[in-house]
Amino acid sequence: MPNNLTPTEFLYACSVDQSVFELRPDYRALLLVVQGLEPQATSTLADDLIARAEAQAKTLLAQAPVDQLPQISAWREAYRGFGAKPQRTRNSLEALTRRAADGLPRINALTDIYNAVSVLHQIPLGGEDFDLYDGPARLTRAVGDEAFDTASGGEIVIENPSEGEVIWRDNTGVTCRRWNWRQGKRTALSENTTTAFFILDALDPMTNDELTEVGESLSQALESLGQDVQISRRIIGAQ
Structure with a gap:
């Protein structure tokens, strides 16, 4: 079922369940809806960003083991909080x-x-096709019978999350398992995507100002992918 909400309606209907904040009171989500993307657009900015990211990773990993980098360490702890093994599901x-x-x-x-x-x-960052959502995105803890579509051996298969697992979902089923581990196929970005939905996940020690700066950096880069790109945004955090 295609999404029939406007970006503003969608963003303000998105939610994070209290059970997730009980698990991590420091959690915040920055949500972006990006309209006007040209599916076949190319960008020299993308090449520059990739080169900078690769250099940044080398620098970080020369300074500390990957599991000791601040945000990665925080997310490993968050995964343990709902029973996932971060060394197996990164x-x-x-x-x-x-x-x-x-x-x-x-x-x-x-x-x-x-x-x-x-x-x-x-920062963990996921991108999906806004038009393929069935209702708003909700971050919650799984009952265990929710449907998640993924690929195995070249075929689409339906899996179920573990009970208590943190999941993003819409009205149809799971869109991302284990908070930010694996995205489903149903709402995935494709060469036909013209409106994208992004989720930026933050835990301490990342501040709200830093989270906002990341959103601005992503927004500025995405503006290179169309002549009429428009971006709507919202931050959700514990009240």
């Missing part, structure tokens, strides 16, 4: 930082930009 930031030292994957300008921003600013 959050998206850790997975990208490990890969970046040897070269980030190149997919398309849209994905390359947000992967690079994630590594550069050391």
Whole structure:
């Protein structure tokens, strides 16, 4: 079912369940809806960001083991809080930082930009197709019977999250498992995406000012992917 909400309606209907804040009171989510993207756009800025991110990863990993980098360490602790084993299911930031030292994957300008921003600013960052959402995004803890579509052996399969697992979901099912570990196929970005939805996840020691700066950096980079790009945003945190 295609998303029939306006970006503003969507953002202000998105929510984080109290059970997640009980797990991590320091959690904040910066949500962006980016309209006017040109699906086939290229960007020299994406190339520059990728190069900077790869250099940043090498510098960081020369200074400390990956699991001791501040945000990666914080997310490992958060994963343990709901029973996940971070050494087996690495959050998206850790997975990208490990890969970046040897070269980030190149997919398309849209994905390359947000992967690079994630590594550069050391923040988990997910991007999805806004038009493929069924209702608003909700961060909650799983019952265990929610549907999550993923790929296995080249085929789409349906999995279920573990009970108590932190998940992003919409009205149809799970869009991302284990907070920021693996995104589903149903709402994935594609070469046809014209409106994208981004989730930037922050824990202490990242401040709200720093989170806002990351959002600005991502927004400025995405503006290179269309003549009429418009960006709506909202931060959700514990009250």
